[in-house]
Amino acid sequence: NAGVTQTPKFQVLKTGQSMTLQCAQDMNHNSMYWYRQDPGMGLRLIYYSASEGTTDKGEVPNGYNVSRLNKREFSLRLESAAPSQTSVYFCASSEGTGGSGANVLTFGAGSRLTVL
Amino acid sequence: AQSVTQPDIHITVSEGASLELRCNYSYGATPYLFWYVQSPGQGLQLLLKYFSGDTLVQGIKGFEAEFKRSQSSFNLRKPSVHWSDAAEYFCAVGASKLVFGAGTILRVKS
Numbered sequence: 001n002a003g004v005t006q007t008p009k010f011q012v013l014k015t016g017q018s019m020t021l022q023c024a025q026d027m028n029h030n031s032m033y034w035y036r037q038d039p040g041m042g043l044r045l046i047y048y049s050a051s052e053g054t055t056d057k058g059e060v061p062n063g064y065n066v067s068r069l070n071k072r073e074f075s076l077r078l079e080s081a082a083p084s085q086t087s088v089y090f091c092a093s094s095e096g097t098g099g100s101g102a103n104v105l106t107f108g109a110g111s112r113l114t115v116l
Numbered sequence: 117a118q119s120v121t122q123p124d125i126h127i128t129v130s131e132g133a134s135l136e137l138r139c140n141y142s143y144g145a146t147p148y149l150f151w152y153v154q155s156p157g158q159g160l161q162l163l164l165k166y167f168s169g170d171t172l173v174q175g176i177k178g179f180e181a182e183f184k185r186s187q188s189s190f191n192l193r194k195p196s197v198h199w200s201d202a203a204e205y206f207c208a209v210g211a212s213k214l215v216f217g218a219g220t221i222l223r224v225k226s
Binding site: 004031033035040041042043044058090092103104106108109 | 148206211214215217
């Protein structure tokens with residue numbers, strides 16, 4: 001059981017380039033999330049998808065777009081990368097349907113992005 | 117708005133000593149509270165959660181946390197720390213969207 005899989009694990013971009021981070025989960029979870037982690041700031045929510053077909057902005061959505069391709073997959077796109085987007089990105093998923101497991105997030109291993 | 121404060125950026129304890137990591141939160145309703153642990157280069161793993169009921173919750177790896185509504189706190193404790201506990205610990209609060217604290221880095225002295 002793979003859980004949450006993110007690709008790529010590492011990426012170096014030049015300012016202005018675009019890229020997409022891919023995320024897939026195999027737990028039949030309804031909700032998926034993208035967070036970024038920066039030193040001393042914890043994790044900040046970029047976008048989330050409560051269920052298939054819906055997406056919503058989090059705390060720091062500027063410069064990003066997302067696509068909930070199907071129930072399993074949730075991608076994060078940087079259209080024109082900036083040095084401020086250098087970070088470690090985490091995808092997560094949760095059952096999201098109510099009950100004690102609804103809000104328990106399962107995280108991927110992370111994607112380290114450097115923008116030069 | 118919901119928020120989480122972890123006052124200690126770094127904590128160093130000796131192996132075998134007790135541990136308490138502090139977490140204070142701000143939330144408009146009855147909170148869902150979580151502690152996650154992150155080892156270097158890894159994703160986050162759930163240690164324990166509080167949804168309702170008994171205010172002392174047990175988690176994995178011998179950790180426990182106590183919810184104190186009057187103090188808006190959810191401190192993490194372990195009676196005897198092992199070298200393998202060295203990691204970064206995050207407190208989080210929320211329902212559909214979790215808000216995380218800035219994290220506390222735990223170092224363990226042998």
